[in-house]
Amino acid sequence: MSKKLVEVQNLKQYFHAGGSLFKPKYVKAVDDVSLFINKGETLGLVGESGCGKTTLGRTILRLYEPTAGKIIYDGVDITKVNMLPYRRKMQIVFQDPYASLDPRMTVGDIVGEAIDIHKLASSKQDRRDRIIKMLEHVGLNSEHANRYPHEFSGGQRQRIGIARALAVNPEFIVCDEPISALDVSIQAQVVNMFEDLQSELNLTYLFIAHDLSVVKHISHRIGVMYLGKLVELAESNELIFHSAHPYTRSLISAIPIADPKTARKSKRIVLEGDVPSPLNPPSGCRFRTRCPYATELCASQEPELREISSGHYAACHHLDKVPNN
């Protein structure tokens, strides 16, 4: 269980964002992030929009070439290698099921193309069988193979996206906000499907979302990102019930509570202001501009991600000031 499948070390992903030739500006979408995911595990990744979680997921698959840092898959450094063999092992389910399927191809071809690229089918019949098997895996059926993506609903399309990712028998899937574009009623179905597929096919997930309540349900461990930095990482329950970082606290306080009595008693921590621009992030701790505990130290020195208890990491200078919950 505790074998590392995917590991990133000091990963940086900067995007060029204008500026002059001599003084280019960069968006530091992912800045010096290190983490690992064990085999068979689901690592949840949460954070506000624009905090770099999607970029991190895509960079791990080298859909973006990393600016610096290392990506290690199953013990092999894949930062510079030809990705083709790894494209079979590592897959991604995209956020927007409307945009991520080529409108000119039938569902069968969308799923089948991945099979063709990696030459997984021995014959035409085998190819067809595999496509149908994949569609059935995600609750669709063989007659859907000849239809086009626009003929399906959002939830069905996301299933097609999942079938497409599964078609190559991957070991690791980046789920990039796979449910945020779906109706609430369908979200639960799809999340459950992810869980079933995981136990059935022994998959490893990086599950990206901005909804902590979903992530807490599906993840073994959860990482919290803020402005391109990993600020806290811990086991799911540990993170939810013993969160250390002030940013994580505010996120958790925003989870709706089903029981109105408890809800009335709990206090919502509302953050002041907006997320600073990643073009020009604050010095030191990036969260300091919105943090109730910020001091001068936070402005001058960037806090390191350190282990505060077994397997629980947080990056904050003032962990002792944050009240226990």
Next chain:
Amino acid sequence: MGKYVAKRVLTSILTIWLVATITFLLMFLVPGGPFLAEKAPSAATLEALNKRFGLDQPKIVQYKNYMLNLLQGEMGESIKQRGRMVQDIIFSGFKVSARLGGIAILVAVCIGVPIGCIAAFNRGKWLDSLILFFSTLGIAVPGFVVSTVLMVIFSVKLDLLPTYGLTSFAHYIMPVSALAFYPTAYISRLMRSSMLEVLGQDYIRTARAKGLPQFKMIFKHALRNAILPVVTYLGPLLAYTLTGSVVVEKIFTIPGLGNEFISSIINRDYTMIMGTTIFLATLLIIMNMLVDIAYKIIDPRIKFK
């Protein structure tokens, strides 16, 4: 599909009838007539001529006669080019213009599409700027300027290419270049912008995640989706280019349909005016219909209603 085509054909016939009627009305609103020349014919000759072409009858009768003939596929005799039937003149002119125009469009597509793609792949780099510069030039510079500049350089200065006629391969080079200039520029710009749009789509990222090699991704996913605006543009472009460009045909002295178009109006050659207008309208309608059907083949999302 069959039902759709049938409906389209019916509305097309209605459109052509409207075009014919309006042209007929406008034609007689224009002052002058086919027999007014510097040397005015005598009153007796004029009367005889009018009688021969049925112009002495009331307009409504003329209209009725023309429409009845048209239904039988007869466009009548040209008033100016005596003894030649309008449909024969159109046909022989169209043969020349269509060959020239067809080659020009082929050239425009074969150059414009790849150039537009290259510009899109190199967005913001010097190559993109260079292509953008030339395509803007191509759109801004009118055909007669291109034709005369080409002529000055290649015929007058270098003495390489013939200036008139269409008898050999060398004769085609300048008129085709002049005709293809604008569409090439336009297509490359269309292609560039639609390719840029498609390249930003998620399904291109999906194709990468599947492990598809770059060039396959471009041909299989990007190009197929990005070509649609070019197809749209191709319909009217075909209709207009195949029927000949007046400017280019005048400058290079090519006996095409474009020439006939203008001279028929100047000469008040009523039957020719009717014939060429109806011909162009019909061609335009057919081309647009073909484009719509091609759409359905390229893009499964489009449904016929």
